[in-house]
Structures are given as C-alpha cells and as structure tokens.
Amino acid sequence: xxxxxxxxxxxxxxxxxxxxxxxxxxxxxxxxxxxxxxxxxxxxxxxxxxxxxxxxxxxxxxxxxxxxxxxxxxxxxxxxxxxxxxxxxxxxxxxxxxxxxxxxxxxxxxxxxxxxxxxxxxxxxxxxxxxxxxxxxxxxxxxxxxxxxxxxxxxxxxxxxxxxxxxxxxxxxxxxxxxxxxxxxxxxxxxxxxxxxxxxxxxxxxxxxxxxxxxxxxxxxxxxxxxxxxxxxxxxxxxxxxxxxxxxxx
Amino acid sequence: xxxxxxxxxxxxxxxxxxxxxxxxxxxxxxxxxxxxxxxxxxxxxxxxxxxxxxxxxxxxxxxxxxxxxxxxxxxxxxxxxxxxxxxxxxxxxxxxxxxxxxxxxxxxxxxxxxxxxxxxxxxxxxxxxxxxxxxxxxxxxxxxxxxxxxxxxxxxxxxxxxxxxxxxxxxxxxxxxxxxxxxxxxxxxxxxxxxxxxxxxxxxxxxxxxxxxxxxxxxxxxxxxxxxxxxxxxxxxxxxxxxxxxxxxxxxxxxxxxxxxxxxxxxxxxxxxxxxxxxxxxxxxxxxxxxxxxxxxxxxxxxxxxxxxxxxxxxxxxxxxxxxxxxxxxxxxxxxxxxxxxxxxxxxxxxxxxxxxxxxxxxxxxxxxxxxxxxxxxxxxxxxxxxxxxxxxxxxxxxxxxxxxxxxxxxxxxxxxxxxx
Numbered sequence: 001x002x003x004x005x006x007x008x009x010x011x012x013x014x015x016x017x018x019x020x021x022x023x024x025x026x027x028x029x030x031x032x033x034x035x036x037x038x039x040x041x042x043x044x045x046x047x048x049x050x051x052x053x054x055x056x057x058x059x060x061x062x063x064x065x066x067x068x069x070x071x072x073x074x075x076x077x078x079x080x081x082x083x084x085x086x087x088x089x090x091x092x093x094x095x096x097x098x099x100x101x102x103x104x105x106x107x108x109x110x111x112x113x114x115x116x117x118x119x120x121x122x123x124x125x126x127x128x129x130x131x132x133x134x135x136x137x138x139x140x141x142x143x144x145x146x147x148x149x150x151x152x153x154x155x156x157x158x159x160x161x162x163x164x165x166x167x168x169x170x171x172x173x174x175x176x177x178x179x180x181x182x183x184x185x186x187x188x189x190x191x192x193x194x195x196x197x198x199x200x201x202x203x204x205x206x207x208x209x210x211x212x213x214x215x216x217x218x219x220x221x222x223x224x225x226x227x228x229x230x231x232x233x234x235x236x237x238x239x240x241x242x243x244x245x246x247x248x249x250x
Numbered sequence: 251x252x253x254x255x256x257x258x259x260x261x262x263x264x265x266x267x268x269x270x271x272x273x274x275x276x277x278x279x280x281x282x283x284x285x286x287x288x289x290x291x292x293x294x295x296x297x298x299x300x301x302x303x304x305x306x307x308x309x310x311x312x313x314x315x316x317x318x319x320x321x322x323x324x325x326x327x328x329x330x331x332x333x334x335x336x337x338x339x340x341x342x343x344x345x346x347x348x349x350x351x352x353x354x355x356x357x358x359x360x361x362x363x364x365x366x367x368x369x370x371x372x373x374x375x376x377x378x379x380x381x382x383x384x385x386x387x388x389x390x391x392x393x394x395x396x397x398x399x400x401x402x403x404x405x406x407x408x409x410x411x412x413x414x415x416x417x418x419x420x421x422x423x424x425x426x427x428x429x430x431x432x433x434x435x436x437x438x439x440x441x442x443x444x445x446x447x448x449x450x451x452x453x454x455x456x457x458x459x460x461x462x463x464x465x466x467x468x469x470x471x472x473x474x475x476x477x478x479x480x481x482x483x484x485x486x487x488x489x490x491x492x493x494x495x496x497x498x499x500x501x502x503x504x505x506x507x508x509x510x511x512x513x514x515x516x517x518x519x520x521x522x523x524x525x526x527x528x529x530x531x532x533x534x535x536x537x538x539x540x541x542x543x544x545x546x547x548x549x550x551x552x553x554x555x556x557x558x559x560x561x562x563x564x565x566x567x568x569x570x571x572x573x574x575x576x577x578x579x580x581x582x583x584x585x586x587x588x589x590x591x592x593x594x595x596x597x598x599x600x601x602x603x604x605x606x607x608x609x610x611x612x613x614x615x616x617x618x619x620x621x622x623x624x625x626x627x628x629x630x631x632x633x634x635x636x637x638x639x640x641x642x643x644x645x646x647x648x649x650x651x652x653x654x655x656x657x658x659x660x661x662x663x664x665x666x667x668x669x670x671x
Binding site (some may be wrong): 060063090092094098100104106108117118121122123237 | 251252255259262263266565566568569570571572573574575576579594612664
C-alpha cells in the first residue's frame with residue numbers, strides 16, 4: 001500500500017487487494033487485479049493509463065455501479081463489497097457525484113431540471129430543489145441557460161450542467177470519467193478550471209480519469225494504471241514542482 | 251423519489267410519446283366502452299324492472315288460501331287447508347299496518363264468458379275484484395288507467411270494461427262517457443250448452459288492452475256458484491285471494507310472516523322484484539366479465555408499449571440509477587406510466603360509452619313512444635359507481651400490464667444501461 005501524502009487526514013476511499021474480473025466467452029479477464037490505494041478527504045486524484053488499464057472500472061467500483069470480484073473497497077466507511085442494494089443506492093445518491101465524458105444529461109429535461117434529478121431522488125422539497133439547482137447553475141455560469149434543453153447547449157455548457165448536477169446533493173466525493181474528453185482543448189480547459197475551482201473551494205474529494213497528462217497535472221496525486229494494476233503514483237501535493245514518482249510493487 | 255414526483259415525471263414522460271400512448275390506450279377505450287355499454291344496459295334494465303314493480307305497488311300483498319293451489323276443483327272437495335273467509339278479512343283489517351283489503355273471486359279459465367252489447371257479443375275473461383296490472387303488449391305490465399268512469403272495486407251489479415273489450419264491442423271512444431251507467435249482459439255458457447245471463451251496469455272503462463271485465467266479488471261468486479251448480483261457495487271455498495294494501499313497504503314486509511304463520515300463502519311484488527334483481531345482477535356480472543376480457547386483451551398492447559419504452563429508455567434508466575434512483579423508483583415510475591395509459595383509456599372509454607348510451611337511449615325512447623309502450627326512460631344507465639369502477643379497473647389493468655416491463659427496467663444493470671446506445 002502506498003504511503004499517504006495527506007497524513008493525519010481522514011481516509012475517504014480505501015481499496016485493499018481490489019479485483020474485478022470479467023468472464024467473456026469462458027475466458028476470465030482481470031480488469032482490476034489486486035489494487036491497493038487510499039484517498040483522503042479533500043484530495044484530488046487523477047487516474048491515468050492506457051485504454052483497458054482499468055481506470056473506468058475502478059471509478060465504477062467506487063461509484064457503486066459495479067461490484068468487486070475480490071478484495072475490499074470502502075468509501076466513507078461503507079464497505080461496498082458487502083453493502084446491500086439500498087446501501088448502494090444511498091451511496092450513489094449521497095456520497096458520490098458522477099461526471100461522465102458523454103455528459104449523460106436527459107435530453108427531454110431543461111438544464112435546471114437535469115440538475116434537479118439527484119435532489120428529486122433524494123426527496124428534497126420542490127421549491128428547495130429548484131433554488132438549489134438555480135444556485136448551482138449560477139455557480140457554473142449557466143444561470144441564463146437554465147431553461148434550455150441539452151440540444152440547445154454547447155458541449156462545454158452540457159458538461160457544466162453535469163458538474164452542477166454532480167454537486168447537487170453535496171456529495172463528499174466527485175467521480176469524473178474523462179470530463180474533458182468530448183470537449184475541444186480550450187473549452188476543456190475552461191471546464192477543468194471550473195471543476196478544480198469548485199473542488200478546491202468546497203474542499204471536495206475528486207477522482208478523475210483522464211488520458212490527458214495536462215489534465216492529470218492539476219491533481220494532487222496521479223495514479224497510473226496498467227493491466228489492471230497501479231504501476232506508478234506521482235505525489236504532486238508534497239512536491240508540486242517536481243513530482244515524486246514511485247513505482248509500485250506488482 | 252416521492253410518489254407525487256413520480257406521478258409528475260410519469261405524466262411528463264407520456265407527453266413525450268403521445269402517438270404511441272394514444273394507440274396503446276385505444277384498446278383500453280374499446281374494452282371500457284364494451285363494459286360501460288353492457289353494464290349500463292343491465293343497470294338500466296334493472297332500474298326499469300324496479301320502477302315498474304314500484305309503480306304497481308310494493309306495499310301490496312296477495313294472500314292466497316292455505317294448502318295446495320288449485321281451489322277450482324269440484325266444490326265440496328276443497329284442497330284448501332286454510333280458507334279466506336269474510337271473518338278473516340275483517341280481522342286483518344284491524345291489524346296494524348293494514349290500510350285496505352280487497353277480496354277477489356276468480357272464475358276458472360275454462361269458463362266460457364261473453365258480454366253482449368246491442369247486437370254484438372264478445373268473449374272475455376273476468377276477474378272479481380280491482381282491475382289489476384296485466385302484462386301489456388310489451389314485456390312490461392302497465393297499470394290500468396281510467397279512460398271513463400271509475401276503476402275502483404266494482405259495486406255489486408257493476409262492471410268495469412277494458413278498452414280491448416269495448417273496442418271489440420264496437421263502442422267508439424267518443425261514446426265511452428255516454429255508455430257509463432248503461433246495462434250490458436254477461437252470459438256464462440257451459441259445455442253442455444246451458445247459459446245464464448247476468449245484467450250489469452257499466453261503471454268504468456280501463457286502459458287494459460286485452461278483452462277483460464271486472465265485476466264485484468259478490469257477482470263473481472254468484473256466477474261461480476251457478477257454474478259449479480252449488481250454494482254457500484263462500485263458506486266452503488272462501489275467497490280466491492285477498493289483496494292487502496299495507497300502510498307502507500316496511501309494514502307489508504312485516505305482514506308476510508304473520509300471514510304465513512296463520513297458514514296462508516302470501517305473494518308480494520317485493521319478493522318478485524328481489525328475484526328479478528338477483529337475475530339481473532347475475533347477468534350484469536356476466537356482461538362485465540365479457541367486457542373485462544376485451545380490456546385484458548388491451549393490456550397486452552400496453553405491455554408491448556412499455557417493453558418498447560424500457561428498451562428505448564435504457565440509457566435514461568442507467569443515468570437515473572447512477573444518480574441514485576432505486577429499483578423501486580424505476581419500477582414505480584414505469585408502472586405509473588402504464589397505469590396512466592390505462593386510466594386515459596378508461597376515461598375516454600367511459601365518455602364514449604356514456605355518449606353512445608345517451609344516443610341509444612334517445613333512440614329507444616323514441617321507439618317506445620312510437621309503439622306506445624309504457625317506458626319513458628332509456629335503458630343505458632351509467633351510475634357513479636360504474637363510472638368510478640370502470641376507470642379504476644382500466645387503471646389497474648394498465649398498471650398490471652406494466653408490471654413485467656417495470657420489473658425489467660428496475661432490474662437493469664446501471665453500468666450496462668449507461669453503455670446502451
């Protein structure tokens with residue numbers, strides 16, 4: 001297990017010998033293979049690696065969209081491997097906020113209605129959720145576009161709506177799967193600035209999957225995955241100017 | 251997710267696919283129209299039956315002598331174990347709840363009876379008592395109405411003629427008022443060829459269509475005595491029946507067991523109405539079941555629509571699950587949508603069925619008036635209970651049809667659903 005860069009702070013995510021195997025045509029494919037790591041509160045971790053290295057699989061496991069094959073994974077004290085279905089639902093609703101590469105907004109709803117979805121699922125009263133959604137849209141600079149549907153928004157605007165939606169229920173952990181992957185570099189940079197600004201200002205924890213090393217460079221820590229294992233951890237928080245790279249044991 | 255949010259979301263989702271929803275609910279409309287028409291028809295028939303019975307009078311009881319029926323056997327060999335004597339009638343009159351008693355004597359159906367007016371004679375049937383409702387030309391009995399004179403219990407020596415009888419005798423309607431108080435002869439004829447005439451005074455003319463006459467029980471008794479060639483028939487056989495009019499329906503019901511305890515047979519319209527209602531209710535249930543089959547078939551259409559919706563909205567389901575929707579949220583959402591399709595079909599079907607019923611009612615009333623039948627109301631009656639029941643049933647059918655698709659939606663793996671294109 002890696003040493004913690006944020007010593008003395010709460011551990012939010014903890015993985016121990018975490019594996020996720022898929023069986024395709026009778027062949028077992030290890031998407032994740034005995035991964036161990038921790039993420040503390042307030043930390044911004046970037047997951048990098050080639051396609052098929054297990055980045056998204058790890059994100060899905062942390063977000064309780066998938067169940068581990070072996071090992072332990074706990075988020076905010078909840079052991080996801082042993083959690084029941086209602087606990088998973090509550091975890092997705094209250095502990096994590098998802099930001100997808102393809103935005104995943106509901107096309108029939110307006111921007112503000114999309115942001116309201118997690119609040120509706122959490123049974124927040126109607127007026128309160130409308131106020132909260134409007135505040136969030138204002139925070140991402142989309143207040144004038146609140147009534148527009150996704151097909152009337154640009155890529156960057158869509159992703160900003162998705163960010164607002166992810167923050168709706170004030171989750172302690174944001175999971176971003178290539179949030180700038182579908183955006184041009186300029187828009188991507190703006191969105192990333194916004195995201196990082198919000199994470200820092202609200203002291204949120206974020207795990208971000210990316211192929212883009214410039215995006216990863218904004219993180220406190222970079223975990224490089226390859227063949228389902230963490231191969232390298234660059235701890236940028238302790239030495240931001242010259243990242244410390246440590247090869248992990250296979 | 252609260253129920254109100256789910257209802258609002260489901261309604262909004264259906265609004266996005268109007269054409270499909272309309273097509274899916276068409277089957278429900280047809281099924282609901284079938285149920286509404288069939289059950290409202292049964293309700294209408296039941297109402298007509300009850301009205302007819304009520305118009306005749308539910309407060310009336312017909313008391314018959316005790317023992318086996320058929321008191322028209324040879325005199326002296328009465329099969330009646332309990333006779334209706336004048337003394338019994340006097341006693342009943344003193345009972346609480348008895349408003350009026352009317353004794354009746356009937357001639358056997360085999361008696362050949364004719365009335366003679368001037369040169370014409372007409373074969374008639376006769377009753378010894380009040381002109382009573384008889385089956386009309388349709389299936390409903392009509393209460394006789396006075397066309398001239400009085401229809402009260404004929405006095406001794408008086409007769410009430412039916413319209414059928416006076417028409418057969420060639421008395422035109424403009425002469426009806428003039429013939430009142432005039433005499434006519436009633437002739438009894440045995441099979442051996444013996445005849446006996448009784449001269450009677452015309453007291454009134456009833457609206458009865460068949461050829462009948464009504465005479466007083468005393469006159470009828472006299473005719474019957476001649477027919478059987480016997481005396482003191484009343485002492486030996488008693489009256490054939492007594493109509494007791496109670497002060498109200500409740501009193502009439504209370505009198506039935508009391509009279510039966512004394513050994514008399516009692517018939518009341520209330521009893522007939524109850525039996526008729528039971529039959530109509532059984533028919534109603536059968537008709538409703540037939541309509542329900544149509545609605546069940548419609549549920550297949552709803553299920554198909556919902557299965558398609560689940561397939562098309564797989565990614566949306568994945569997004570909702572990733573954002574924290576539970577299986578129950580998703581299941582309920584789809585079931586409410588299916589229920590709405592059923593509900594919409596039910597409401598439209600009810601309105602269409604009700605509208606058709608109104609049109610058919612007008613046609614029926616026109617036909618009845620045209621045929622001069624004593625029915626002034628339509629047969630298709632949509633009661634509030636039927637309206638509410640059919641809407642709820644349609645909504646339930648829709649919801650049940652959505653069960654399987656909703657279960658499929660709820661069971662979707664969120665990750666697989668998010669990857670669905």
